[in-house]
Amino acid sequence: MKEEKKIIVPFFYRDKKARILVADDDRFYLQIYSDLLTDLGHEFITAENGLEAIEKLRAYQPDLLIIDVVMPGMTGFEVTKRLKQDPLTMHIPVLIVTSLSDRDSKIKGLLNGADELLSKPIDETEFRVRVKNILKVKKYEDFLVEHGRILEGEVMDKSAQLEKAFEKIRHGYIETVYRLTLAAEYRDKETGGHIKRISLYSQLMARYLGLNEQIVEAIFFASPMHDVGKIGIPDSILLKKGGHTKEESDIMKTHTIIGADILRNSDSEILKAAQDIALTHHESWNGSGYPKGLKGAEIPISGRIVNLVDIYDALRSRRPYKEPFSHEAACKILDNAEERFDPEVFKGYKDCSDEFRRLFDENQQEYFNF
Numbered sequence: 094m095k096e097e098k099k100i101i102v103p104f105f106y107r108d109k110k111a112r113i114l115v116a117d118d119d120r121f122y123l124q125i126y127s128d129l130l131t132d133l134g135h136e137f138i139t140a141e142n143g144l145e146a147i148e149k150l151r152a153y154q155p156d157l158l159i160i161d162v163v164m165p166g167m168t169g170f171e172v173t174k175r176l177k178q179d180p181l182t183m184h185i186p187v188l189i190v191t192s193l194s195d196r197d198s199k200i201k202g203l204l205n206g207a208d209e210l211l212s213k214p215i216d217e218t219e220f221r222v223r224v225k226n227i228l229k230v231k232k233y234e235d236f237l238v239e240h241g242r243i244l245e246g247e248v249m250d251k252s253a254q255l256e257k258a259f260e261k262i263r264h265g266y267i268e269t270v271y272r273l274t275l276a277a278e279y280r281d282k283e284t285g286g287h288i289k290r291i292s293l294y295s296q297l298m299a300r301y302l303g304l305n306e307q308i309v310e311a312i313f314f315a316s317p318m319h320d321v322g323k324i325g326i327p328d329s330i331l332l333k334k335g336g337h338t339k340e341e342s343d344i345m346k347t348h349t350i351i352g353a354d355i356l357r358n359s360d361s362e363i364l365k366a367a368q369d370i371a372l373t374h375h376e377s378w379n380g381s382g383y384p385k386g387l388k389g390a391e392i393p394i395s396g397r398i399v400n401l402v403d404i405y406d407a408l409r410s411r412r413p414y415k416e417p418f419s420h421e422a423a424c425k426i427l428d429n430a431e432e433r434f435d436p437e438v439f440k441g442y443k444d445c446s447d448e449f450r451r452l453f454d455e456n457q458q459e460y461f462n463f
């Protein structure tokens with residue numbers, strides 16, 4: 094049968110009145126307890142054997158159990174032992190009243206978990222003092238438990254608030270990064286769609302390569318900043334229609350170094366990744382890239398990924414000097430330049446070719462939706 098859940102106000106909230114269960118098979122003593130507890134102003138119920146006491150303990154949840162040792166069926170020691178083993182009742186203090194006066198019986202009572210022992214016949218003054226002392230301790234214990242519970246609740250509330258505040262700051266930080274990236278590329282007529290696609294292709298490749306989620310996330314947010322250094326390239330070169338001279342081309346190439354300079358010395362994992370990407374996204378696996386002509390694993394994995402995805406997206410996009418290529422045509426051009434790419438990244442792009450097509454088609458001219 095399902096136990097009815099009762100809400101019992103913690104003892105320390107109640108003024109003076111305690112709830113007490115008295116268990117004794119001797120009605121003469123029950124009457125004595127009854128008179129004394131009434132006189133002390135406490136609320137109480139009674140039980141006449143051990144089993145009845147166990148049942149009432151769980152349901153009544155008293156602040157104190159006063160129990161006789163010798164009772165039919167189950168002794169006061171046994172009841173005390175069971176009470177202390179049950180999580181629902183283990184916090185209830187026990188005052189054992191015994192006519193057994195030998196030392197062993199008293200020790201046995203204490204070993205079974207009794208808080209106090211009292212001898213029969215009862216000395217009224219001693220009874221009053223013992224009950225008062227036990228209830229005083231119980232009140233403090235209840236207070237500590239309740240206080241701990243309230244503190245725990247407050248800590249959880251604060252943690253939730255902090256988490257929310259942290260998420261808001263993170264969101265604002267990422268949005269700022271994107272908007273600054275857009276500002277940096279504004280003259281170049283790069284779109285929010287391009288920035289978003291670079292993020293998505295890079296994330297796809299980072300996951301394909303089995304990088305851990307923290308690195309995947311850093312690459313996802315850092316990759317759109319790859320060309321942030323273009324902010325340092327003069328309009329006359331950046332916006333020039335037609336081909337660049339050798340000197341102009343060399344200046345264009347410095348956008349990698351300028352970008353890395355803008356992003357350097359940050360504690361942020363995202364900006365550290367962005368610095369690597371800005372510096373190395375034009376390096377090639379075979380050493381034919383710039384600015385340093387790095388080769389193979391000298392190039393950070395983030396740079397190797399953005400190198401390929403940036404070229405794919407540039408091929409698919411319209412530029413002042415060219416029409417956009419179809420997915421198939423872009424793939425053909427990349428196939429012919431395979432030696433420029435990390436073989437693993439290239440394999441990933443080949444395996445995920447349909448995803449590249451889909452990401453391009455589904456992310457046109459949009460600003461990032463935060």
Ligand SMILES: [Fe+2]
Pocket residue numbers: 319320348374375
């Ligand atoms: Fe670039």
